[in-house]
Amino acid sequence: MGNSKLYKGSLNTIILKLLEESDKMYGYEITQKVKEITKGELNITEGALYPALHKLEAEGLLDVEMQKVDNRLRKYYKLTEKGTTETANRLSELEEYIRTMQTIINPNWSIN
Amino acid sequence: MENKLPKEDIQFIDTYLSNSDIHYEDIRIEMIDHVASDIEHKMNEGDSRGFYEIFKEYMIENKSSLEKQGKPFQWKVFKSTLKKFAANLVSFKVILGGILLFLALRFLDTMIYPFDDFTAMIIPMLMLFAITSVPIIRLRGKKYSFIGNFAIFQCVYFNLCVQLTLITDFNSTFFYAILFIWAFFSAASFKTMLDLSSYYNKNLQTI
Numbered sequence: 001m002g003n004s005k006l007y008k009g010s011l012n013t014i015i016l017k018l019l020e021e022s023d024k025m026y027g028y029e030i031t032q033k034v035k036e037i038t039k040g041e042l043n044i045t046e047g048a049l050y051p052a053l054h055k056l057e058a059e060g061l062l063d064v065e066m067q068k069v070d071n072r073l074r075k076y077y078k079l080t081e082k083g084t085t086e087t088a089n090r091l092s093e094l095e096e097y098i099r100t101m102q103t104i105i106n107p108n109w110s111i112n
Numbered sequence: 113m114e115n116k117l118p119k120e121d122i123q124f125i126d127t128y129l130s131n132s133d134i135h136y137e138d139i140r141i142e143m144i145d146h147v148a149s150d151i152e153h154k155m156n157e158g159d160s161r162g163f164y165e166i167f168k169e170y171m172i173e174n175k176s177s178l179e180k181q182g183k184p185f186q187w188k189v190f191k192s193t194l195k196k197f198a199a200n201l202v203s204f205k206v207i208l209g210g211i212l213l214f215l216a217l218r219f220l221d222t223m224i225y226p227f228d229d230f231t232a233m234i235i236p237m238l239m240l241f242a243i244t245s246v247p248i249i250r251l252r253g254k255k256y257s258f259i260g261n262f263a264i265f266q267c268v269y270f271n272l273c274v275q276l277t278l279i280t281d282f283n284s285t286f287f288y289a290i291l292f293i294w295a296f297f298s299a300a301s302f303k304t305m306l307d308l309s310s311y312y313n314k315n316l317q318t319i
Contacts, residue, residue, distance in 0.1 A: 045177040048177075050139075050181055
């Protein structure tokens, strides 16, 4: 994985974006999805993922649903109405940030 | 056919995590699913080693990250429980409960047994015990993160109230003001513990 400190600030937005694209997800599924999309470049640890999920839940951006799956309980997360609105805001903030960084690092490059 | 861990393996993970200081049930449930999912994923990818070998490797790589979840004080849980407590402070039931508790204490003070240093200390302690007992009884003695984290807040305000009453004249307006705040906070704490234990009782049944 690259510099984890650079990814850390965007972890909540990454989680919100993934949940926006699916109905509901559980913790391990999120880590696997991120790994798959980034081709193994980004590996989210349990120590980073669950505190982030719990924070988003406490902020009212995520709702939880418990299900019994294969001899154990599974906690699913899904976006609340507030979470859906917040996802759009955070994604546009992140895009704006990437654009600004690009103009500093490589003025000739654009993400459109 | 996909590999699924049997009940005995899930129980093994549960016991291991519990012995690794991940005491809170709500946190451990999520960790069990995470570890079990990873082991099943490896088995489904063709890893022919047995459960214990894969589990051992997983723990060597991830134990420190898992143990971070076992911290007794968790700021995020503390904050969200406190938010529920604050919301309960303005609910009708709490306002009514707070007033009734205040009146009951005043009745005790004026009609039955006037407050002294002993009662000013023992009554809040009994109340604190009663409030903490609610989730412990309702959740059948299992530890949940909200109980431990909220207990810290309760201990602070109960202790503050006791210390203030001990340096105050028991017939002063200031004493009754403290008593009123304390009754109000107790009613809100009681409702917060009731609400949260109902939520966890409903959602997190044991395997």
